[in-house]
Amino acid sequence: MRLSTFCCLLLAGSSLLAADLPDGHDHEVLPRFPQAEIVESSQGDAERRYPLGGIQRISGRLRYEREVLAEGWLSATTYRLPVGHLAAEAFAQARESLLRQGAELLYWCDGRDCGSSSLWANTVFGNARLYGPDERQAFALLRLAAPRRDSLLALYAITRGNRRDYLHVERLDAAAALGELLPTPATLLRQLRTDGQLLLPALSGEPGAAWVDVLARSLMLDSTLRVALAGAQASAWRGALIERGVRAARLELDETAVDGLRLSRLP
Incomplete structure (x- = not known):
């Protein structure tokens, strides 16, 4: 140079x-x-x-x-x-x-x-x-x-x-603990549409009522959206979402091992 x-x-x-x-x-x-x-x-x-x-x-x-x-x-x-x-x-x-x-x-x-x-x-x-x-x-x-x-x-x-x-x-x-903060349903839907998936590492255990509610409300914003759930407790989360009103046909199980819970948009 x-x-x-x-x-x-x-x-x-x-x-x-x-x-x-x-x-x-x-x-x-x-x-x-x-x-x-x-x-x-x-x-x-x-x-x-x-x-x-x-x-x-x-x-x-x-x-x-x-x-x-x-x-x-x-x-x-x-x-x-x-x-x-x-x-x-x-x-x-x-x-x-x-x-x-x-x-x-x-x-x-x-x-x-x-x-x-x-x-x-x-x-x-x-x-x-x-x-x-x-x-x-x-x-x-x-x-x-x-x-x-x-x-x-x-x-x-x-x-x-x-x-x-x-x-x-x-x-x-x-300066003080923030406590539990949940995303808005519209935000979760925007993530699914844009990124093709939601990765939620904190949701590794049994379904909690608050998170079931926000996930169900998100999926209900678009009744045509189908997702696959992966994670150790994916079956339990699927059952909880169905009880909350999400149609079973929209929720599939994915055997892939992931930390927490992952929702992937299906074609």
Whole structure:
């Protein structure tokens, strides 16, 4: 390689690093999207109210279908994505990376299903930079895997009206135990349709009423969906879902050994 070429590459790399805020920080559980730049960053004690459903303002008051309210140490980072890469691309990569690490997806919405982008930007996150067209947003709230079960990680992606793309990442380490948190039925259905499967490592034992209810409600959102259940207790889970009202013809058993419970979408 010529010296002049090497110097140009070195300067280009330095300029990318210099674009970050001096006190910007990445999140240890989430690799940075290639060439993304940190444009906002903060850390400190905070309280967060994360919606588990679309949000709207009615008679001047915010309305959440469901929510998770927690306080603790909050670490927030906003990335501007490189030109030519969409916010949806970075969002998908981040979500998939966290799921591979065993995180549990509690809520996932896309586009207008999330509600008003203005409310997400200005009320949920207090960051006007994140405002954009409602149809170009996505949000996910995940609970990290053990030993970080009392930590939440929020992802918000937006393509602004000026075509610039941003990914906002927040990690909240709760000061108190979060207790049981269940995903929304629509979120489980979105996972099944998008990923082709649901892997639920925590469901290794006998069926519990709360989880049976949420799984059954998810499957009832699409009466045409057929799944195969795998895991040591797959037969017991199948029986519980049938008792809850899911048609037996929609539930098959898979002999594959897996940790916990896995639902795989059938053709």
